[in-house]
Amino acid sequence: MELVCPAGNLPSLKAAVDNGADAVYIGFRDDTNARHFAGLNFNDKQLEEGLRYARDHKVRVFVAINTFTQPRGWQRWAAAVDRGADLGVDALILADMGVLDYAAQRHPQLGLHLSVQGSATNLAAIRFMHRHFGIRRVVVPRVLSIAQVAHVIAESPVSVEIFGFGSLCVMVEGRCILSSYATGQSPNTYGACSPAAHVEWRDTPDGQETRLGGVLIERRGRDEPAGYPTICKGRYEVEGDIRYAIEQPTSLNTLDLLPQIMAAGVAAIKLEGRQRSTRYVSEVTRVWREAIDSCTRNPAAFRPEADWMDALARVSEGTQTTIGPYERTWH
Amino acid sequence: MSSDALQPTGQRPRLSLGPILYYWPHEQVLDFYAEILETPVEVVYLGETICSKRRLMRPEDWWELAERIASSGREPVISTLALIESEGELKTLERQCADQRFLIEANDLAALDFLEGRPFVAGTSINLYNQRTLAFLAARGLKRWVLPVELGRETAMDLIRTRPAGVECEVFAFGRLPLAYSARCFTAFNNGQGKDQCEFRCGEHPDGLLISTQEHQAFLALNGIQTQSAATHDLLPVLSELGPLGVDLVRISPQSQHTAIVMRTFAACLTGDIAIAEGQATLRGLVPTGLVDGYWSSVAGISSSKPI
Numbered sequence: 001m002e003l004v005c006p007a008g009n010l011p012s013l014k015a016a017v018d019n020g021a022d023a024v025y026i027g028f029r030d031d032t033n034a035r036h037f038a039g040l041n042f043n044d045k046q047l048e049e050g051l052r053y054a055r056d057h058k059v060r061v062f063v064a065i066n067t068f069t070q071p072r073g074w075q076r077w078a079a080a081v082d083r084g085a086d087l088g089v090d091a092l093i094l095a096d097m098g099v100l101d102y103a104a105q106r107h108p109q110l111g112l113h114l115s116v117q118g119s120a121t122n123l124a125a126i127r128f129m130h131r132h133f134g135i136r137r138v139v140v141p142r143v144l145s146i147a148q149v150a151h152v153i154a155e156s157p158v159s160v161e162i163f164g165f166g167s168l169c170v171m172v173e174g175r176c177i178l179s180s181y182a183t184g185q186s187p188n189t190y191g192a193c194s195p196a197a198h199v200e201w202r203d204t205p206d207g208q209e210t211r212l213g214g215v216l217i218e219r220r221g222r223d224e225p226a227g228y229p230t231i232c233k234g235r236y237e238v239e240g241d242i243r244y245a246i247e248q249p250t251s252l253n254t255l256d257l258l259p260q261i262m263a264a265g266v267a268a269i270k271l272e273g274r275q276r277s278t279r280y281v282s283e284v285t286r287v288w289r290e291a292i293d294s295c296t297r298n299p300a301a302f303r304p305e306a307d308w309m310d311a312l313a314r315v316s317e318g319t320q321t322t323i324g325p326y327e328r329t330w331h
Numbered sequence: 332m333s334s335d336a337l338q339p340t341g342q343r344p345r346l347s348l349g350p351i352l353y354y355w356p357h358e359q360v361l362d363f364y365a366e367i368l369e370t371p372v373e374v375v376y377l378g379e380t381i382c383s384k385r386r387l388m389r390p391e392d393w394w395e396l397a398e399r400i401a402s403s404g405r406e407p408v409i410s411t412l413a414l415i416e417s418e419g420e421l422k423t424l425e426r427q428c429a430d431q432r433f434l435i436e437a438n439d440l441a442a443l444d445f446l447e448g449r450p451f452v453a454g455t456s457i458n459l460y461n462q463r464t465l466a467f468l469a470a471r472g473l474k475r476w477v478l479p480v481e482l483g484r485e486t487a488m489d490l491i492r493t494r495p496a497g498v499e500c501e502v503f504a505f506g507r508l509p510l511a512y513s514a515r516c517f518t519a520f521n522n523g524q525g526k527d528q529c530e531f532r533c534g535e536h537p538d539g540l541l542i543s544t545q546e547h548q549a550f551l552a553l554n555g556i557q558t559q560s561a562a563t564h565d566l567l568p569v570l571s572e573l574g575p576l577g578v579d580l581v582r583i584s585p586q587s588q589h590t591a592i593v594m595r596t597f598a599a600c601l602t603g604d605i606a607i608a609e610g611q612a613t614l615r616g617l618v619p620t621g622l623v624d625g626y627w628s629s630v631a632g633i634s635s636s637k638p639i
Contacts, residue, residue: 071489098463125440176511
């Protein structure tokens with residue numbers, strides 16, 4: 001099983017490579033990828049150096065071009081695909097059917113992965129994408145239970161990658177526009193959920209408030225930790241109660257499930273977090289490398305080690321982690 | 332921009348009714364359609380699009396209703412599930428798509444697989460954002476697409492300008508906005524239950540479960556696995572620009588109350604029988620959680636242009 005690690009910049013890419021990634025995924029420095037954050041991602045010089053470093057260590061490089069372009073942006077997305085092809089990266093991670101069609105026609109030799117943003121949650125969707133665009137891998141949205149993942153893998157014409165760790169999208173990726181409802185910008189159109197320019201933190205006598213596009217999405221006590229400010233993890237009033245009406249500020253950690261994940265035939269496990277620090281990338285890559293190696297050696301005896309879990313907990317957003325939708329009770 | 336800048340086509344958009352997104356009792360569903368067929372609606376989408384567990388209306392009931400709608404001279408379209416996860420859901424979808432009597436609306440990529448090669452509609456949750464996706468799907472049988480709701484006037488105009496011949500554009504013009512889908516049922520979650528033990532509590536919320544911010548701003552409506560806006564998206568203020576833009580259909584999304592009045596109001600504004608300002612005043616009186624239209628101007632969907 002391949003370990004696919006996030007790299008938001010060159011130091012993180014090197015950290016992922018040094019700590020045992022089999023592949024890294026990166027983005028260009030614009031809204032063609034779903035981590036379009038200020039100061040993040042690669043310019044040409046960094047790309048060259050990063051590619052060289054990865055290749056020298058036999059680590060594969062994937063480039064995410066996984067947002068949706070509108071007609072006026074078309075040239076930029078097409079140019080990003082061409083650039084990825086020219087660089088000779090191992091795969092492009094795409095979501096938009098138009099961009100997939102372009103890449104498949106223009107660069108038939110190029111490896112294409114269907115991004116999690118491409119929203120393929122079932123076999124028929126995967127079949128359709130494979131038939132028309134020749135995708136070699138699908139990253140499935142965080143929707144399916146592990147039993148459903150296994151079922152998809154059994155029949156899928158392409159290899160299946162899942163998210164194993166990191167921030168948890170509660171909604172089907174590629175089909176959530178909560179962010180643009182409050183800000184005008186969504187992962188699909190802008191490449192970021194809750195863009196920083198629209199986030200406001202404020203200390204008030206009632207507690208610390210978080211606003212997104214002016215909408216109050218959270219008000220918490222001074223001692224409560226603040227997670228990434230998404231609408232889906234805010235606290236609201238429902239029938240007179242104040243509560244997390246959609247999801248608590250948890251993040252995903254599937255380390256406990258690793259034997260089942262491997263038994264299901266998952267081809268690759270992806271760690272989320274291109275926007276996170278180099279230290280985060282080092283730690284999560286190191287722990288997951290050790291865990292995968294340990295589980296490969298002896299799946300029956302596999303238990304997550306306490307220091308792995310501690311290391312992951314230290315870099316997790318918020319205080320809680322969850323197995324999320326892979327476990328049916330989450331649904 | 333003003334509609335004067337556009338090439339007038341003289342075309343008047345037709346009115347459509349979106350699928351019922353909520354879980355209403357069988358009788359209420361039938362009464363709803365009986366009432367709506369008394370209005371000038373021309374295209375009626377119907378079927379369960381949110382949750383495969385909702386079976387008060389069985390697939391055959393929807394088909395029977397579709398036949399009745401067709402015999403009344405309107406065009407029925409069978410809408411399909413927006414999020415397909417299980418094998419059972421795939422099988423149901425495949426059966427629906429195999430029936431050739433009426434046009435089918437695809438709401439999950441899976442439906443594209445089953446519908447390829449025959450005429451179909453792409454619903455709001457199919458990510459059709461650009462001309463290449465439009466051309467690609469048109470080559471596979473797309474006859475009509477509903478503009479994804481976060482896209483606005485500018486992109487609608489660009490897409491319509493380059494659309495393949497014979498492909499129609501429909502715009503979601505009135506209703507709570509579909510904003511997200513999840514594996515989790517939020518109605519069940521807010522009752523402390525999982526989806527498998529949901530007890531069909533969504534039936535208690537005929538327009539979704541309202542959630543408000545901690546300063547009492549009505550914000551979202553939870554409808555099973557779907558999250559909607561609490562406010563009602565309303566394009567009546569820009570109705571006169573839609574025809575000249577080339578929009579073929581204007582969609583009204585069902586609410587449990589007043590949908591027929593909304594339909595008649597849009598119809599009367601389209602024909603010019605009443606002024607838009609007058610129609611807008613009527614609509615404002617029908618929606619307790621407010622009207623928004625920001626997406627059409629490519630700004631936050633929750634914002635609204637100045638009231639007419």
